[in-house]
Amino acid sequence: MTDPSQSESTSAAPAASGPGKGALDTKTSRSPSSFWSFLRNIFSGETETTLRASLEDVIGQHEAGTQDDMSAEERLMLLNILEFGQQRVEDVMVPRADIIAVEDQTSLADLFAMFIEANHSRIPVYRDTLDEPLGMVHIKDLVNWIAKAGDKVKTSKKPGTRSNGRSAENGAKPFTLSGIKLDKTVASAGIMREVIFVPPSMLAVDLLVKMQSTHIHLAI
Structure with a gap:
């Protein structure tokens, strides 16, 4: 039985945990609008399989230090999107x-x-x-x-x-x-x-x- 609004603080995407995931960097130089523009560029014309691959590639580039265009907070958001997409009701x-x-x-x-x-x-x-x-x-x-x-x-x-x-x-x-x-x-x-x-x-x-x-x- 599930009720996403009962701890009417339940998050649709569970927070990631572990080294590098729990901490949020709130000092980001990019505006929220630029981040959503960044997401739209990734999502446009993508199938479910290639979309996931694109997101994983972007996160991988950020972890390797080759992607300067995404803050730690935005990276955490993408990780949560990927994790939630894999979860089933029983989870x-x-x-x-x-x-x-x-x-x-x-x-x-x-x-x-x-x-x-x-x-x-x-x-x-x-x-x-x-x-x-x-x-x-x-x-x-x-x-x-x-x-x-x-x-x-x-x-x-x-x-x-x-x-x-x-x-x-x-x-x-x-x-x-x-x-x-x-x-x-x-x-x-x-x-x-x-x-x-x-x-x-x-x-x-x-x-x-x-x-x-x-x-x-x-x-x-």
């Missing part, structure tokens, strides 16, 4: 034992508590076991549901009266959680969203493109 997915998910019969109160504890914005939903995933819940959909339920509670009370019997100023109806029932289940609340189902062998870069095109940011 970046959350291990099964670490998945934080809820059953579809979980109450909204328990779901809310789980969001607070997990500090995630999206939580997968399953039926019975993790082998039967149904979708996911986004925290803002839960908050919207609570807000709408609060509006219904307000309209059911007399205008200008608080829940403790005191009159509200200017006839305003204050929002309160006291009358909202959070015993509804995730399934019955109708707040589930779709997820993308992908094979572990799928290239991570292909999944990223699919997420961008479908606007679905959690895959199973």
Whole structure:
């Protein structure tokens, strides 16, 4: 299961490590625009195979000291592009034992508590076991549901009266959680969203493109 936005600090391209890769040289004399022009020259008219060869050749020239046109930061960016292009979903997915998910019969109160504890914005939903995933819940959909339920509670009370019997100023109806029932289940609340189902062998870069095109940011 993968969610590139959950550590809503997750980087699409993992940082390279090891001697010569971890340190960044921020003192570069070239402007960002010239670097992207440099990349466009490499990418133009290249097939996937020759593109990779071109990138590796440029990095090799820089390591050998024959390429003065690229800073250490730009070299690291190219290394990350090459490494990410080789990764598959199984390389970046959350291990099964670490998945934080809820059953579809979980109450909204328990779901809310789980969001607070997990500090995630999206939580997968399953039926019975993790082998039967149904979708996911986004925290803002839960908050919207609570807000709408609060509006219904307000309209059911007399205008200008608080829940403790005191009159509200200017006839305003204050929002309160006291009358909202959070015993509804995730399934019955109708707040589930779709997820993308992908094979572990799928290239991570292909999944990223699919997420961008479908606007679905959690895959199973």
